[in-house]
Amino acid sequence: MTYSDPAIWLPFVFAALMGAAILIYVVLDGFDLGVGVLFPFADKDEQDRMVASIGPFWDANETWLVLAIGILLVAFPTAHGAILTALYLPVAVMLIGLILRGVAFEFRAKAPPARKDMWNLSFWAGSLMTSLSQGYMLGLYIMGLESTPATQAFATLTAVFLTVAYSFIGATWLILKTEGALQKKAVDWAKGGIWGVVLGLGAVSLATPFVSQRIWDKWFSFPEIVMLAPLPLGSALLIAGLWVALRRLPTADDSFAGLPFLGAVALFALAFGGLAYSFYPYVVPEQITIYEAASAPESLMIIFVGTLVVLPMILGYTVLAYTVFRGKATALSYE
Amino acid sequence: MDTLILSRIQFGANISFHILFPTITIALGWVLLGFKLAYNRTGAEKWMDAYRFWVKIFALSFGMGVVSGITMSFQFGTNWPGFMEAVGNIAGPLLAYEVLTAFFLEAVFLGIMLFGASRVPGWLHTLATFLVAFGTTMSAFWILVLNSWMHTPAGFEIRDGVAYATDWFAVIFNPSMPYRLAHMLLASGLTVAFLIAGVSALRWLWGERSAQVRATLRTGLVMGAALIPIQIFAGDMHGLNTLEHQPAKVAAMEGNWETRGNVPLLLFALPDEEARENRFEVGIPNGASLILKHHADGVVPGLNDFVAEDGTVEHPPVVPLFFSFRIMVATGFAMLLLSWAGVYFMARKRRGIEGLPKPLLYALVPMALSGWLATLAGWYTTEIGRQPWLVNGVLTTEAAVADVPAPMVLGTLIAYLVVYAALLFAYLGVIFYLSRKAAKGEAPEERIALAPLAQAQVAAE
Numbered sequence: 071m072t073y074s075d076p077a078i079w080l081p082f083v084f085a086a087l088m089g090a091a092i093l094i095y096v097v098l099d100g101f102d103l104g105v106g107v108l109f110p111f112a113d114k115d116e117q118d119r120m121v122a123s124i125g126p127f128w129d130a131n132e133t134w135l136v137l138a139i140g141i142l143l144v145a146f147p148t149a150h151g152a153i154l155t156a157l158y159l160p161v162a163v164m165l166i167g168l169i170l171r172g173v174a175f176e177f178r179a180k181a182p183p184a185r186k187d188m189w190n191l192s193f194w195a196g197s198l199m200t201s202l203s204q205g206y207m208l209g210l211y212i213m214g215l216e217s218t219p220a221t222q223a224f225a226t227l228t229a230v231f232l233t234v235a236y237s238f239i240g241a242t243w244l245i246l247k248t249e250g251a252l253q254k255k256a257v258d259w260a261k262g263g264i265w266g267v268v269l270g271l272g273a274v275s276l277a278t279p280f281v282s283q284r285i286w287d288k289w290f291s292f293p294e295i296v297m298l299a300p301l302p303l304g305s306a307l308l309i310a311g312l313w314v315a316l317r318r319l320p321t322a323d324d325s326f327a328g329l330p331f332l333g334a335v336a337l338f339a340l341a342f343g344g345l346a347y348s349f350y351p352y353v354v355p356e357q358i359t360i361y362e363a364a365s366a367p368e369s370l371m372i373i374f375v376g377t378l379v380v381l382p383m384i385l386g387y388t389v390l391a392y393t394v395f396r397g398k399a400t401a402l403s404y405e
Numbered sequence: 406m407d408t409l410i411l412s413r414i415q416f417g418a419n420i421s422f423h424i425l426f427p428t429i430t431i432a433l434g435w436v437l438l439g440f441k442l443a444y445n446r447t448g449a450e451k452w453m454d455a456y457r458f459w460v461k462i463f464a465l466s467f468g469m470g471v472v473s474g475i476t477m478s479f480q481f482g483t484n485w486p487g488f489m490e491a492v493g494n495i496a497g498p499l500l501a502y503e504v505l506t507a508f509f510l511e512a513v514f515l516g517i518m519l520f521g522a523s524r525v526p527g528w529l530h531t532l533a534t535f536l537v538a539f540g541t542t543m544s545a546f547w548i549l550v551l552n553s554w555m556h557t558p559a560g561f562e563i564r565d566g567v568a569y570a571t572d573w574f575a576v577i578f579n580p581s582m583p584y585r586l587a588h589m590l591l592a593s594g595l596t597v598a599f600l601i602a603g604v605s606a607l608r609w610l611w612g613e614r615s616a617q618v619r620a621t622l623r624t625g626l627v628m629g630a631a632l633i634p635i636q637i638f639a640g641d642m643h644g645l646n647t648l649e650h651q652p653a654k655v656a657a658m659e660g661n662w663e664t665r666g667n668v669p670l671l672l673f674a675l676p677d678e679e680a681r682e683n684r685f686e687v688g689i690p691n692g693a694s695l696i697l698k699h700h701a702d703g704v705v706p707g708l709n710d711f712v713a714e715d716g717t718v719e720h721p722p723v724v725p726l727f728f729s730f731r732i733m734v735a736t737g738f739a740m741l742l743l744s745w746a747g748v749y750f751m752a753r754k755r756r757g758i759e760g761l762p763k764p765l766l767y768a769l770v771p772m773a774l775s776g777w778l779a780t781l782a783g784w785y786t787t788e789i790g791r792q793p794w795l796v797n798g799v800l801t802t803e804a805a806v807a808d809v810p811a812p813m814v815l816g817t818l819i820a821y822l823v824v825y826a827a828l829l830f831a832y833l834g835v836i837f838y839l840s841r842k843a844a845k846g847e848a849p850e851e852r853i854a855l856a857p858l859a860q861a862q863v864a865a866e
Contacts, residue, residue: 126519126521129467129468129471129516130512132471132512133508136474137508139479139482140478141501142482143482143489144493145497147489154479155483155486155807155809158483158807158809158817161479161482162483162817162821165475165479166821166824168476169472169473169476173828177831180461180465180838181834365493365497366569369493372498372573373501376502377501377505381505384510387513388513390513394516394517402520403523
């Protein structure tokens with residue numbers, strides 16, 4: 071077993087790619103799902119501006135989910151089947167949620183005005199269904215994909231916390247992309263949401279080591295415990311910093327409006343890093359490792375070469391899109 | 406009903422709903438690019454008006470396609486885990502290339518195409534339109550490569566029940582791929598041609614007489630008239646290719662039970678799968694032999710060749726293939742008739758749109774959805790015709806299905822059906838509403854020369 075052997079490094083590279091795709095997805099679709107969850111707290115005019123702040127991005131954001139599930143599908147086919155059949159119902163709820171919110175972007179702008187309320191409801195309900203089911207799946211995954219009353223209770227808890235976390239990052243996005251009364255509201259939403267993030271991070275961090283002795287040992291032995299200390303300490307510092315920043319926002323000249331969003335991204339990244347560290351090398355918790363589940367090296371190599379060429383291009387034009395639509399969100403127009 | 410049939414219905418419902426929208430967006434992207442380029446070249450406002458109207462329908466269709474497509478990528482895992490376990494080494498890279506080279510391209514540039522007109526220079530907006538059209542076509546390419554490979558697998562070997570690619574060129578350019586791809590791209594072109602013609606005819610009948618509606622009605626009719634003969638030719642080639650690689654499918658499409666020469670082309674029949682014969686046959690003598698073998702006594706394979714010694718039926722179900730094939734062909738001939746009649750009346754005495762008789766305009770309105778009907782009927786023919794195989798000769802559908810309890814599949818199936826029915830209703834309602842608004846002259850909100858303004862704004866920044 072050497073690292074020059076493609077059967078070893080390719081699965082690792084693809085696990086890393088999948089991890090990156092999930093993290094990018096959780097951040098990007100996290101903020102636009104969160105904006106959807108916050109919908110009922112805004113008035114009609116604010117709702118239009120909220121949709122305008124995510125309208126040009128949401129489709130590309132969701133594509134990262136397709137990439138993540140695609141990598142799971144193509145690089146780890148046996149794990150793909152095992153995970154998705156175990157999560158059959160929450161996946162179905164998520165898909166219907168994604169459908170309801172995705173089509174609402176177009177319909178609420180194009181349908182007769184009398185129907186707009188219905189599509190706003192569809193947008194909110196779809197966003198909520200998607201967030202809750204993703205959180206539920208996260209909880210079940212942490213619990214080793216076993217369905218017992220206890221694991222379901224934990225999954226329900228993570229469902230709520232992830233939804234609050236998405237609302238939080240959604241609120242920080244709105245602080246960046248809006249101004250005036252809506253921006254003030256977004257600051258309040260973020261202040262409320264941050265406590266959900268703290269509780270969620272705490273619950274997951276406490277539960278994970280107790281599910282498996284292996285994960286416990288990975289965290290609480292020497293010298294790992296010292297090497298890993300930056301993860302929880304960094305998270306704590308970020309949360310404290312975010313709280314201080316939120317109390318001072320919005321500033322008179324709108325400086326630092328992007329700070330909470332960046333902080334939220336960093337916080338999501340740290341939390342995700344911790345989870346990834348806990349579960350590696352397993353892709354199905356405690357059952358199938360990435361090396362056991364991996365496709366044939368020659369198939370992975372074909373994808374790897376394509377990825378090396380195409381991924382930088384994708385990142386390049388994604389940056390282009392965010393640059394084109396930088397600044398405060400204005401009314402969406404085809405003109 | 407058991408999990409297998411419920412899962413099949415669920416995937417069938419899902420993919421049927423999904424394909425409606427890519428069938429529109431693949432070709433509509435190129436048509437929009439055509440409108441944009443025509444505007445750039447001539448400066449005629451009617452092309453920009455046409456762009457503004459049809460880009461709305463494009464955006465709506467695109468959104469519907471995206472969300473129903475995501476659903477399918479998950480159903481591979483939730484309902485058909487055996488598929489990726491057996492042939493993941495082949496299907497995986499093909500799907501990965503679709504995500505990498507198509508999905509991101511279309512998704513990212515769609516944002517710029519829809520909302521970026523006033524934020525980017527005119528050339529970049531045109532480029533974004535091109536890249537979205539290109540992305541949808543790339544997506545069609547990769548998914549048809551995979552689908553064709555499931556019909557005519559090539560370039561692989563089986564070790565311990567798992568497929569491994571041995572020759573990627575052979576995998577991608579598998580025997581049915583060029584025919585299927587051409588057939589589907591042309592189907593998309595025809596769907597859009599008749600959608601545009603039908604919606605424009607409706608607006609015309611509602612009294613709209615704008616330069617825009619004249620331009621789009623003409624575009625739709627000419628496009629349809631030009632594509633339909635090519636499609637009939639491509640479809641015939643595709644049929645001959647199927648005869649070579651999947652003879653049982655062709656036997657079922659023709660309703661031919663015994664292998665023999667001088668097989669008639671059945672216009673109508675009621676195939677009886679119990680008695681293994683047809684009732685109420687109406688046919689053109691030697692027709693099927695002529696089409697498939699190009700001479701009257703050509704031998705056409707019969708369904709009875711595909712029954713095992715013990716009586717196990719090894720051919721696809723006959724009734725759905727027989728009828729869906731006929732629906733597709735009949736729709737194709739209706740397209741031929743109407744589009745050629747339309748072009749004839751427009752050319753006669755050079756009267757243009759005014760030369761179109763009212764009955765023809767009325768007939769064009771329901772034809773707006775003829776592309777959907779033909780596309781679905783065609784896909785049912787080829788996909789049901791693949792049964793009982795998921796990957797022809799390699800993996801049966803039954804072997805790939807997930808062991809999910811039947812009531813759970815039934816529950817999600819009903820949920821999907823309700824959502825799809827509601828969305829389809831809403832989708833058609835919005836097209837109707839937008840057309841009505843356009844016919845009443847409310848549509849082009851602002852008449853701003855697009856490209857020069859955008860350039861001026863960029864220069865000012």
